[in-house]
Amino acid sequence: xxxxxxxxxxxxxxxxxxxxxNRFVSIPSGIPNTTINTAYAxxxxxxxxxxxxxxxxxxxxxxxxxxxxxxGSIWWSWVIVSAxxxxxxxxxxxRIDIEKGIFGGKEILTFNIYQIVANAxxxxxxxPVLDIIIYAEPSDKVFLQGAVAGLANIVTIAVxxxxxLAIYAKTRTKTGSLSKES
Amino acid sequence: MSSVKMLSYIxxxxxxxxxxxxxKLVVFLAWTIVCMLSYDTRVLxxxxxxxxxxxxxxxxxxxxxxFVLAFIGFFLLLNDVAIYIFSPEEGVNxxxxxxxxxxxxSRYTVTKEQLFYLFNVTLKYLTVVPVALLFLITTDPSEFAxxxxxxxxxxxxxxAVSITLRYIADIQNDFHxxxxxxxxxxxxxxxxxxxxxxxxxxxxxxxxxxxSSLERIDLISNAMDLRGFGKHKIRxxxxxxxxxxxxxxxxxGMVLFVLVGLYVTFHDGERFFNPFVP
Numbered sequence: 001x002x003x004x005x006x007x008x009x010x011x012x013x014x015x016x017x018x019x020x021x022n023r024f025v026s027i028p029s030g031i032p033n034t035t036i037n038t039a040y041a042x043x044x045x046x047x048x049x050x051x052x053x054x055x056x057x058x059x060x061x062x063x064x065x066x067x068x069x070x071x072g073s074i075w076w077s078w079v080i081v082s083a084x085x086x087x088x089x090x091x092x093x094x095r096i097d098i099e100k101g102i103f104g105g106k107e108i109l110t111f112n113i114y115q116i117v118a119n120a121x122x123x124x125x126x127x128p129v130l131d132i133i134i135y136a137e138p139s140d141k142v143f144l145q146g147a148v149a150g151l152a153n154i155v156t157i158a159v160x161x162x163x164x165l166a167i168y169a170k171t172r173t174k175t176g177s178l179s180k181e182s
Numbered sequence: 183m184s185s186v187k188m189l190s191y192i193x194x195x196x197x198x199x200x201x202x203x204x205x206k207l208v209v210f211l212a213w214t215i216v217c218m219l220s221y222d223t224r225v226l227x228x229x230x231x232x233x234x235x236x237x238x239x240x241x242x243x244x245x246x247x248x249f250v251l252a253f254i255g256f257f258l259l260l261n262d263v264a265i266y267i268f269s270p271e272e273g274v275n276x277x278x279x280x281x282x283x284x285x286x287x288s289r290y291t292v293t294k295e296q297l298f299y300l301f302n303v304t305l306k307y308l309t310v311v312p313v314a315l316l317f318l319i320t321t322d323p324s325e326f327a328x329x330x331x332x333x334x335x336x337x338x339x340x341x342a343v344s345i346t347l348r349y350i351a352d353i354q355n356d357f358h359x360x361x362x363x364x365x366x367x368x369x370x371x372x373x374x375x376x377x378x379x380x381x382x383x384x385x386x387x388x389x390x391x392x393x394s395s396l397e398r399i400d401l402i403s404n405a406m407d408l409r410g411f412g413k414h415k416i417r418x419x420x421x422x423x424x425x426x427x428x429x430x431x432x433x434x435g436m437v438l439f440v441l442v443g444l445y446v447t448f449h450d451g452e453r454f455f456n457p458f459v460p
Contacts, residue, residue: 012345
């Protein structure tokens with residue numbers, strides 16, 4: 001597999017933007033200690049633009065860097081899940097031709113199905129199972145944690161991720177968008 | 183907002199700083215893997231002692247890491263409380279015996295096993311911290327990409343990581359400019375406005391940031407293509423350092439450490455150290 005230069009740069013810059021968004025751009029949701037995080041919406045956006053490999057790598061690099069710089073420690077179980085979620089959402093890249101500026105009802109539906117599946121499997125199943133295997137934590141606790149994280153991400157991506165993609169699609173030129181003046 | 187602290191490289195001249203980046207990366211990875219696999223109290227305690235010694239050796243000052251340690255201490259406390267609330271007898275399940283010390287209610291008992299289990303969970307999380315901190319503080323970011331490709335990761339991916347590290351500061355600058363410009367125009371992100379307003383406020387900051395970054399991606403990738411990036415199978419790194427005697431010694435020590443650690447943990451077929459079985 002040969003990554004082209006643009007994808008490599010997209011992974012690098014994307015990871016930096018994710019880090020900044022994760023650190024600064026979060027909205028207090030009203031529930032204490034719970035913020036609505038735009039970073040995952042951005043990860044989903046990037047995955048649709050650049051594909052599954054970019055999605056997985058941005059998820060991986062970012063989660064590892066965020067953990068390391070904020071907590072001084074890396075939770076590999078959740079890092080792996082971030083990479084997984086990025087990769088699965090990235091699979092939607094083949095089905096959504098965002099570069100042609102097409103992002104209507106059908107594409108919004110496709111995007112959201114992919115992201116819901118990715119988050120549900122990733123946070124609802126993979127993260128708790130890895131936590132049990134690695135850290136032997138009680139299953140009730142990790143499944144609840146996973147469910148809360150997954151649900152929060154699904155909602156954020158559904159709202160903010162869709163907005164990002166729609167705005168991006170508007171900036172692309174549609175083929176056949178010119179009409180002949182009579 | 184600019185007061186948010188991030189851990190980063192601190193330049194010093196110590197034996198730890200002078201090790202080759204590849205060595206440090208390998209040690210860091212091996213260390214975290216042992217800490218993830220093992221649940222053996224003895225292995226974890228010895229590991230923690232070792233990492234504190236290296237900490238001393240790298241001459242990292244207390245105030246440089248204090249804020250992270252406070253943060254992680256709080257997090258671990260919260261995690262222990264959550265585990266206890268969800269499963270007050272998890273330790274009993276794991277160690278197979280039950281020594282009740284006292285009880286709050288019929289569900290919330292306090293057993294020796296549970297206390298020992300919580301101690302182990304905390305220890306397990308804690309053991310990784312000094313090494314991760316050490317790695318972050320003593321590795322020059324520009325050498326890090328060279329180290330990644332040194333352990334066999336393709337240079338394309340190493341280069342992506344290197345771009346990330348290089349551009350975090352620039353993007354943070356962009357973010358501050360955009361954020362201040364939008365706030366000057368009346369965007370409010372505080373709790374004083376409705377959730378809907380906050381979301382649209384966030385979008386008004388995030389969207390320009392994302393689009394300026396997409397432009398940056400095109401700019402940088404064009405520049406790299408023009409300079410022939412990706413033409414060859416391998417590339418060399420300006421900041422790569424050659425292996426020295428110290429590196430070989432550290433790596434050999436690490437191999438020994440991993441083997442002993444895993445042997446002690448798994449020799450009885452269990453990853454838990456059980457002091458309750460007579």
